[in-house]
Amino acid sequence: MTNPEAPPTTRRALLLLAALLGLFITCVGALLVVFVLLNPTLFNQLPFVASNTSHEPPPEAPNKFPPLPVGPINITEDFVQPSERWEQAQTLVVDGVYAMSLERPDFDTYGLFLGEGDLRDFDLAVDATQTAGPLAAEFGIRFRQRAPDDHLMFSLSATGYYRLLRVQDETYTSLVPWTPHPAISVGLSATNRLRLVADGPQLTGFINGEEVLTFTDPEPQTGQLTLGLVTFTEGGLVVHFDNIEGFAFLEAVGGDQESLRLHEDFSDARRAPWSVGGATLRDDSYELFVGGSVLSWQQPLPIGSSTVGDHFILEAEAQLVEGLAEGGGYGLMFADDGAFDFIGLLILPQGGIMLFRSGPESGLIIPPTLVPAVRRGAGVTNHLRVEARGEYLTIIINGQELPEIELPPDIRLSGRTGLLMQSADESGIRVQFTEFHLEERAGPAV
Structure with a gap:
């Protein structure tokens, strides 16, 4: 069975209609291309683009936990040269x-x-x-x-x-x-x-x-x-x-x-209930800042490389750039088990120190106490050193040794170590650390 042939006038009309339709589609396509080129952020939002990707999926995991060095820990950092040892975020x-x-x-x-x-x-x-x-x-x-x-x-x-x-x-x-x-x-x-x-x-x-x-x-x-x-x-x-x-x-x-x-x-x-903070290497220092009522810390990388036993020396030199609110401070952390359970030692801008335990058994070991050796305010440098010997702890501020502390038997000193800051309000605190030293020492022979 065959279809009867269309009259010539009908064929010409159909050809003209097809040509006009093709021209319309071409013009629309050209206009769309120009519009997308002028607005590149729209390209990835077009359904026919976004639904087709030739990318491979991202890896399963970052290489965040490489093997750690063997032997006693000895880390010295002056932050003068670029370093891969510290997080920057x-x-x-x-x-x-x-x-x-x-x-x-x-x-x-x-x-x-x-x-x-x-x-x-x-x-x-x-x-x-x-x-x-x-x-x-x-x-x-x-x-x-x-x-x-x-x-x-x-x-x-x-x-x-x-x-x-x-x-x-x-x-x-x-x-x-x-x-x-x-x-x-x-x-x-x-x-x-x-x-x-x-x-x-x-x-x-x-x-x-x-x-x-x-x-x-x-x-x-x-x-x-x-x-x-x-x-x-x-x-x-x-x-x-x-x-x-x-x-x-x-x-x-x-x-x-x-x-x-x-x-x-x-x-x-100032009102958003989300933490702000950061860590950057700049001006021959490691600058940390945090805002809100937040504790923030940084530890040498890779993760776990600062883990020591209960005999060690930990020290840092730092300058407070801004953040004089009462309740804020900066200093050292140690005895960290990786689950928000650690001991913190803070220099207070008002001229004191505070030693505390964070975690399930949180509490003050040394409440906020004025110490003449602490240099007060912003723009001054303080040197903070901790010497741990089993259950005994010695704190040295700017070369002045404070009385030795005997800790209760339920407080351990072993664990990860690092730098610590505490902000007291929305204005936050900013500190430049210029020295960091950690040295693990042998305990008494058993």
Whole structure:
């Protein structure tokens, strides 16, 4: 069976219509190309681009825990030369966003929610935009954190992948492996909205409004709520977080739950309940700053390389740049077990010292005490030295030795060591450390 031939006038009309349609499509395509070229941030938001990626997934884990050197620890640092021994990262509220940066490769960092203690159950949504650094990096909601290296994280990469991660016992484990998804906008300057609902053991993750994962956490623990970054083979990662919405549940007296609002647009840096701080190598010093009522510290890298027994010398020289609020201070930390349990020794800007224990058995060992050897105020340099000998501790300030301290038997001195700061208010504290020395010594023969 055949179709009858169309009249010539009909064929000409059809050919003209096809030509006009082709010309229209060509013009629209050309205009779209020009528009995208003039607005490059839109390129990665086009559905037909964002849903197709030739990128490989990011690595499973950063090389954050390399083998440690064998033998007694002896570290001396004057910060004059560039060093790979120290973390460099910053967390700021600037231009209406929560800006986080991480210079080191193979490392991670986080910004801490400063609300009501540890949380387990919450519903949190946040916009995340990578603005600089390698695409093979990771950023997202880091939660149920009991120690810097004990947490969960719902994250994505600018290459178009997401995963659910657990970090525990110096091991990175993908509970939900790196998975590509067309809902993810890819590339630098592409914004993605992550949402995580943590309800007891049930975890549900969303990206740009689409549910992408469900997972049952067999050990739903309380912990810190944070936003996190991870680098792999390259550093220089910068991510902006913004437009936080959601709520968390707090355990109230009698077993009831109270709701805590999490909304934050970072329009007022002084009121945003998220930690700010940073660590940078500059001007022949290691400059640390922190704002809010927060303790912050840095330890020599790789992690664990500053771990000593209970006989050691630990000292540092530092200058307070700004931060005179009562309750703030700067100094040394030691006896750290890696889970927020350590001993801190602070120089107070008002001319005193304080020795305290942080952790489950927290308390003052030496309450804030005026010490004539301490140089008061900002712009002055103080030298702080600790000598540990088993249960005995000697503190030396600017060459003046204080009376020896005999510690109770339940307080150990062994563990990781480092530099410590405490901020007392929103104005924060900024300190430049110019010397650091750690020397492990042999204990008495058994």
